[in-house]
């Protein structure tokens with residue numbers, strides 16, 4: 001008699017399935033944690049996910065859709081793609097994908113490509129004008145669609161890359177906020193992938209077989225300085241596992257009194273008070289962050305985020321004041 005039992009998995013297939021399962025859990029946990037930590041999504045939100053067709057925005061949409069099913073709060077998701085009319089842009093791919101996922105979506109057709117080509121001299125980088133135009137259009141679309149949050153697919157490595165770009169070339173300690181209010185004061189922009197390493201998104205895109213649209217259609221070269229910084233960060237990550245996570249964590253644990261920004265700390269006016277500071281002045285302590293001791297393996301490990309959905313619930317309750 002014929003049976004319909006599935007054949008047992010080979011050890012390799014079992015290992016691969018185990019790794020994918022771990023990746024999925026990690027991705028959802030990190031996204032849930034970022035949403036919770038920065039109160040990115042609240043009950044009743046309509047989240048507009050900006051979808052470019054690259055691995056990051058596909059990953060963002062995918063994970064948000066999954067969290068939406070399991071979250072204790074209600075929020076809706078609408079995917080928006082701006083078709084900039086770049087030559088060769090395969091306009092059918094995103095509508096087909098989004099229809100197959102049953103996601104509400106909107107494709108905004110705006111020929112920013114011709115504007116940028118006309119205004120920027122041949123050979124100059126087009127990205128600055130292009131992204132300014134795109135941002136303006138997306139803000140308008142968000143308003144028309146009644147979106148309460150605009151979600152972008154920037155990840156942990158984008159954040160770190162921006163920090164280093166600004167330090168190396170701009171003389172500023174400035175990254176990419178996980179949540180911000182737009183310059184016109186009317187929109188909240190969120191980056192739920194703020195904790196997610198790019199390599200995880202690469203693996204997730206491969207696993208989910210997203211129909212990736214190449215990002216070279218505009219013919220613009222990726223910013224060379226950004227490419228170099230990305231290479232530097234990847235090398236560090238390979239040579240010193242944990243370093244990237246530690247650096248990333250450091251930017252959420254800033255000590256203004258131990259930096260040099262007079263706008264952040266009143267160095268000019270500090271005086272001895274005669275009172276004991278419970279925190280103490282740890283400037284010369286051996287075991288704090290100014291020590292030259294090699295970090296222990298435990299301290300180099302990335303912090304394990306707690307369960308994402310519990311965090312999501314907590315942020316919602318806190319932000320709604322209930």
Ligand code: SF4
Pocket residue numbers: 126127128130131215218219220
């Ligand atoms: S890479 Fe191309 S599409 Fe992207 S911002 Fe630059 S010019 Fe615009």
